[in-house]
Amino acid sequence: MNTFIVPCPSCSAKNRIPADRQHLHPKCGKCGVPLDLRGSAQPVELTDHEFQNFIKRATLPVMVDCYSPTCGPCKALAPLVFRLNREYLGRVQIATLNTSLHPGTSGHYQIRGVPTLLFFQNGQLIDQLVGAPPEPQLRQKLEQLAQARR
16 A cells, blocks of 8 residues: 655654555654644555455545546546545545556456446445546535545
């Protein structure tokens, strides 16, 4: 899984945050001050090996962007996915899956075209969108997912 470095606003110590744990409100390892991840949060990069375990142990609803690096619409959707990940931090976990490198999960969920967005609640697939949706539609979907959690 991917990690990123976040400087502490209090002591300036550099903190390595695993992307799959960024929603757990991390604190500085040196001084204990809560870290603000809004500007640095990233989607979790999943593999076939990690996928099911990540979905099952997720404490928040999950959206997975299944993409191919050679796909034009996938490239166009990626900046929106990164931006929405920062906005929905703590409400919805957002992950990505490269279908070219990890065909097992693609086969399991019968993904025939990319981008495909998979939506999970309590470890269960509840919906999917094929193609790059317009931003308002994707925001509405994430709002519904975040509200269903309550």
